[in-house]
Amino acid sequence: MNANNFHPDFLDHKIPVGISACLLGENVRFNGGHSRSTYCLGPLSEHFDYQKFCPEVAAGFGTPRPTMRLEGDPNAPRLTFSNKSGEDLSDQLNQANKRYLDQMPALDGYIVMKNSPSCGLERIKVYQKNGHPHMQRVAGLFTQALQERFPLLPIEEDGRLNDPALRENFILRVFAHHEFRHTVQNQLSMKALLDYHSRYKYVVMAHSQPAYKALGKLLSGQEKCPIEDLAERYFHDFMQAIGRPAKRRNHCNVLMHLVGYLKRQVDVEIRKDILDVVEQYRRGEVNLTTPTTLLYHYLKHYGSDYVKAQRYFAPYPKKLGIRNTV
Ligand code: SF4
Structure with missing residues (x-):
């Protein structure tokens, strides 16, 4: 799979x-x-x-x-x-x-x-x-x-x-756990591990930037150990990193970072509008679904495959409406 x-x-x-x-x-x-x-x-x-x-x-x-x-x-x-x-x-x-x-x-x-x-x-x-x-x-x-x-x-x-924040965090962890088990543990390879890490970059960054850096370092090749041990250590540190609800200000940092992917293709006025919505989210005037949906609308057309594949945009089924509550 x-x-x-x-x-x-x-x-x-x-x-x-x-x-x-x-x-x-x-x-x-x-x-x-x-x-x-x-x-x-x-x-x-x-x-x-x-x-x-x-x-x-x-x-x-x-x-x-x-x-x-x-x-x-x-x-x-x-x-x-x-x-x-x-x-x-x-x-x-x-x-x-x-x-x-x-x-x-x-x-x-x-x-x-x-x-x-x-x-x-x-x-x-x-x-x-x-x-x-x-x-x-x-x-x-x-x-x-x-x-x-x-x-x-x-x-x-x-x-x-x-509790909306606890619910969001639990469901995020369940889906991430499931994906790791099937796409990494069931077909263990360095590529599978790196692909997973790459897909979950902004999910982890929304929880902790230092944790994202530490996970990247773990996979950088400096650690000489069997792939099984590396995957086990990675999964342990990854699940710890996402173990608590992400803070609003961390989501804002991630969203601003993602707006940067539109720099070349999207007009400065539109980017300003998106950043305004990020600010509304920072002030608690809109829920997380508003900036993420708006941003993804543009990234879907103008973003790279890498950014479009980010699990941050779809960590759990949209149908659950979870981001309407956080
Ligand atoms: S599953 Fe059984 S033991 Fe657990 S709370 Fe329900 S009734 Fe009690």
Whole structure:
């Protein structure tokens, strides 16, 4: 498969993404209910092929079941029933987690349910003996195991997907992860790695210019190591670089840089108009989709193949309307 097959607007397949089963409307919660997510089951389901899993059901706790919570040391919390029976359920859950993770298909992202001692991504309370929670909050035990096994896998909570910046960043990472797996890892070569780096130049620059330079240095040939190791290090540093939402001012720098590609072919007045729109975006008067759409309109006609191939212009399907919200 080549890079063109991976244009997010024309992908001929859905991306495999794991999900807490209750978010898909499965009645697996402690009370026999579900936590159906309209966003996951709506727009995202057109692009994601969900692999659902409920750790607590897989561990055999049954549905309905008493509520559970984490207790003890926040650095090694134990799962117990909240009714203070004191029974340590951690081993039972950890074994189910391990069985699942050992055979889990390759995924490009994972959406977990908030506030769950098994699935939560953050802010899960760990109770002390006196009944009060520690100040330190943690991830649920399944999510901890998932992060340990697949440290580069994009993971997000359903609730946090309501935040436009976090949603944009998660979906960007899922598509980038998927593209790397298929266009680089599955047909490993220096050319594939350099092509990926070249396509993602402005995506990375919008997150961090120093990170883009460091990634370029890594691929410059100074590092003498097997291609497998190089690709692994590159992917690690790349996913770290795009791990947080890009700042508005960094997008502005990228957009101004891209306007430079029109210098020879496009009239100075038009370039000034585009830069005005970039300024409107900087001031928060328009969303990111306005300057990127306007700029791409001109680059499509007058830009080089290199700039037209930049993933920055289409990091995820337009249909999701994500750039209308950031
Ligand atoms: S949050 Fe996780 S453990 Fe709880 S019902 Fe949903 S999938 Fe199961």
